[in-house]
Amino acid sequence: MESASIALAAPGAELAARLGVEPIMVRGSHEAMLTHPDDVATALLEHITSARVPAAPMAS
Incomplete structure (x- = not known):
């Protein structure tokens, strides 16, 4: 991509x-x-599904 x-x-x-x-x-x-919009959506979805985010702690 240029x-x-x-x-x-x-x-x-x-x-x-x-x-x-x-x-x-x-x-x-x-x-x-x-x-x-398709390029932006694809990039976001690929990032979101590949991201390793620690789970938020459960509220007590």
Whole structure:
């Protein structure tokens, strides 16, 4: 994917590196949710289903 087709590609990658995480790149501009909704939904679903989040403690 060309970085020119991704809004804020360089700053996004730099922030991810500082946080120690791998960025998920989705083509489009700041309106990607409107112009590429399937790409955004796929990226979110892939991340959510692969994320390992510890379960929240049960309330007592």
